Amino acid sequence: MNKYTHHHIERFYEKFINRSFDQDDIAMFIVLSRDYTPKGSIFRELGDFLAHPDEKDRGLVIMAFRDVIDFFDDNTIETFAGAELPKKRNSGIGALDEVKASLCSIFTLVGINHPIESTNELRFRDFVFCLIFLLGNFRLKMNGQLVEIQVKYGNGLSLSVSYESASYDRHYLSLKLMLLCGVWPQCISSDYEKDLSGYIVRRFSNGNLGAIPYRLDVPDLNADMRSYERGMVWPLNDYKF
Numbered sequence: 001m002n003k004y005t006h007h008h009i010e011r012f013y014e015k016f017i018n019r020s021f022d023q024d025d026i027a028m029f030i031v032l033s034r035d036y037t038p039k040g041s042i043f044r045e046l047g048d049f050l051a052h053p054d055e056k057d058r059g060l061v062i063m064a065f066r067d068v069i070d071f072f073d074d075n076t077i078e079t080f081a082g083a084e085l086p087k088k089r090n091s092g093i094g095a096l097d098e099v100k101a102s103l104c105s106i107f108t109l110v111g112i113n114h115p116i117e118s119t120n121e122l123r124f125r126d127f128v129f130c131l132i133f134l135l136g137n138f139r140l141k142m143n144g145q146l147v148e149i150q151v152k153y154g155n156g157l158s159l160s161v162s163y164e165s166a167s168y169d170r171h172y173l174s175l176k177l178m179l180l181c182g183v184w185p186q187c188i189s190s191d192y193e194k195d196l197s198g199y200i201v202r203r204f205s206n207g208n209l210g211a212i213p214y215r216l217d218v219p220d221l222n223a224d225m226r227s228y229e230r231g232m233v234w235p236l237n238d239y240k241f
Helices: 003-018 023-036 042-051 060-074 076-080 096-108 122-135
Strands: 139-142 145-153 157-164 172-180 199-203 209-213 234-236
Touching: 003 023, 003 096, 003 122, 023 042, 023 122, 023 199, 042 060, 042 096, 042 122, 060 076, 060 139, 060 157, 060 172, 096 122, 122 145, 122 157, 122 172, 122 199, 122 209, 122 234, 139 157
Parallel strands: none
Antiparallel strands: 139 145, 145 157, 157 172, 199 209, 209 234
């Protein structure tokens, strides 16, 4: 590993431990560590997203849902009538335990042995919160169809796509790529979801992360979360399970 990459992984680890990182730190961390991760691994997949942001047409996520969307194309009406979809080939990027293990394995590359005990650790939840918003900027190409990746904020924070049937117009299948539970505990209804595509995550003066629209992300960003109007900042609260 070159010294520059080694140095930045160590720097990111310090920010991870102190919970001082934001979305940009994670983007750089993924880009720099990508070539040192095994092919077919989650972090190699994440690095490929950053390398092909406008049209990702292969990899773990595409492979995971290939049987599902093929079945949906061939059996659209039956699916809406309740037909059971095939199981995914793999968990894609949605298994947080695998994301956690992959993150720890990158730290070991620079001699840091720090097991993350649980996916509910606050610093790891911060990591996933940033990761979901980072991936919400990209598009997938599924069976020749370009689909936008969407970020939805409710009781949980989800990363999903809506795939339109190749056989019937305006018949969509929603596919969930990743989910972080307990983001907004006060939102009791599991049906409410706010579309937050086009947002970026910043760290505020209270120590918490919050997602803001790109237009508010300026060099002299006001770090006082309470100074913003309602609905401008969508936070990740320190919810302990």
